[in-house]
Amino acid sequence: MTTLSDLHQRTRRRFVAAGLETPDLDARLLLEHCTGTTRLDLIRAPERIIAPEQSAELEKAVERRLAGEPVHRILGWREFYGMRLSLSPDTLEPRPDTEALVDLVLPRIRATAAKKGSCSILDLGTGTGAIALALLSTVPQARALGADVAQGALETANANAEANGLADRFDTALSDWFGEISGRFDAIVSNPPYITDCELADLPADVKDHDPLRALSGGSDGLDAYRAIAKDAASHLEPGGVVAVEIGSRQKADVIAIFSEFGFGLDAEKSDLGGRDRAVSFTL
Numbered sequence: 001m002t003t004l005s006d007l008h009q010r011t012r013r014r015f016v017a018a019g020l021e022t023p024d025l026d027a028r029l030l031l032e033h034c035t036g037t038t039r040l041d042l043i044r045a046p047e048r049i050i051a052p053e054q055s056a057e058l059e060k061a062v063e064r065r066l067a068g069e070p071v072h073r074i075l076g077w078r079e080f081y082g083m084r085l086s087l088s089p090d091t092l093e094p095r096p097d098t099e100a101l102v103d104l105v106l107p108r109i110r111a112t113a114a115k116k117g118s119c120s121i122l123d124l125g126t127g128t129g130a131i132a133l134a135l136l137s138t139v140p141q142a143r144a145l146g147a148d149v150a151q152g153a154l155e156t157a158n159a160n161a162e163a164n165g166l167a168d169r170f171d172t173a174l175s176d177w178f179g180e181i182s183g184r185f186d187a188i189v190s191n192p193p194y195i196t197d198c199e200l201a202d203l204p205a206d207v208k209d210h211d212p213l214r215a216l217s218g219g220s221d222g223l224d225a226y227r228a229i230a231k232d233a234a235s236h237l238e239p240g241g242v243v244a245v246e247i248g249s250r251q252k253a254d255v256i257a258i259f260s261e262f263g264f265g266l267d268a269e270k271s272d273l274g275g276r277d278r279a280v281s282f283t284l
């Protein structure tokens with residue numbers, strides 16, 4: 001008979017031996033997922049007997065993890081800004097670094113909502129809906145349109161809006177950047193693909209093999225999406241509006257130069273938790 005604690009220790013040891021970066025966390029998340037237990041159960045009821053089917057399910061999950069699949073792809077969801085967001089093959093796994101973009105633009109969105117009683121947001125390349133939904137969850141007067149070129153991503157974003165009680169303020173549009181977007185917005189936000197062709201080849205397998213290429217690839221210099229967004233942003237912005245984008249840690253000067261070509265000036269910037277340049281915002 002296998003107990004919860006046995007399974008946890010055994011899984012942890014296998015992950016340590018395999019050199020995984022976060023063996024404790026990965027073991028616990030997979031254990032909880034496959035046995036329907038919580039972190040508290042492991043503390044309060046470590047001797048709980050686990051059914052053979054659940055142990056077998058955990059074994060399959062452990063094998064997938066040891067074969068290099070990211071833990072959140074196995075779980076099928078990832079936390080972002082306090083929300084649980086489902087993933088699909090068409091969506092990037094939202095990263096904690098992207099919370100810097102949310103934090104950067106939030107004061108402006110709050111200020112607009114306070115002044116106008118509403119705030120319209122366009123999230124270009126919405127993926128799971130992470131950025132738009134984080135903003136909606138924090139500012140009740142805001143509405144957002146999440147656009148993406150991947151239909152599958154829009155389905156996941158809509159499901160995430162529904163699951164987090166935000167569907168009545170969230171719409172989606174299938175669009176190549178601004179291609180199918182009409183109207184003007186108080187805030188345009190985006191975490192576009194920004195990896196250069198050269199960097200793509202060197203990405204770790206857990207990113208390269210599991211995040212969709214179109215969510216990563218920013219063209220030869222990584223800046224294609226910023227050019228496309230900067231070119232049409234002014235004609236979709238309300239007077240006094242803001243455009244905020246996530247950037248690669250070495251792209252700040254290039255992205256500022258691209259937006260300035262189209263009349264935008266730097267408004268604010270924010271680093272990620274590792275102290276790297278991560279988000280910039282612009283106004284006209």
Ligand SMILES: C[S@@+](CC[C@H](N)C(=O)[O-])C[C@H]1O[C@@H](n2cnc3c(N)ncnc32)[C@H](O)[C@@H]1O
Nearest residue numbers: 092094125126127148149176177191192193215
């Ligand atoms: C880096 S991911 C960001 C996903 C999500 N916003 C996040 O932060 O987790 C970039 C997203 O842009 C989308 N995308 C790529 N090319 C696009 C295009 N031409 N027009 C619209 N969206 C595009 C991808 O499908 C992907 O969902």
